[in-house]
Amino acid sequence: xxxxxxxxxxxxxxxxxxxxxxxxxxxxxxxxxxxxxxxxxxxxxxxxxxxxxxxxxxxxxxxxxxxxx
Numbered sequence: 559x560x561x562x563x564x565x566x567x568x569x570x571x572x573x574x575x576x577x578x579x580x581x582x583x584x585x586x587x588x589x590x591x592x593x594x595x596x597x598x599x600x601x602x603x604x605x606x607x608x609x610x611x612x613x614x615x616x617x618x619x620x621x622x623x624x625x626x627x
Contacts, residue, residue, distance in 0.1 A: 559616065560616050560617070560618050561615065561616070561617060561618075561623065562615060562616075563609045563612045563613050563614070563615045563623070564613050564614055564615065565612060565613035566582035566583075566585045566586070566613055566614075567582060568613070569585045569613070569614070570582050570584075570585055573585075585614075589606060589608075589614055592606060593605075593606055604617065604620035604622075605617060605618065605620055607622070607623050609623060
């Protein structure tokens with residue numbers, strides 16, 4: 559879902575529907591691993607962005623996601 563913030567809980571639920579039993583913190587580890595593969599600089603992610611207090615968002619263009627309260 560490009561440009562859509564996905565919470566850890568939502569990601570966990572979607573993965574559990576696929577037969578994966580994960581905790582919300584497991585999602586963080588998976589996102590970290592994914593960034594290692596797809597990001598030019600995983601320390602400064604542009605494609606898979608963390609939206610503080612909300613979750614993660616995929617930005618295919620690498621544009622910074624706006625932060626809304």
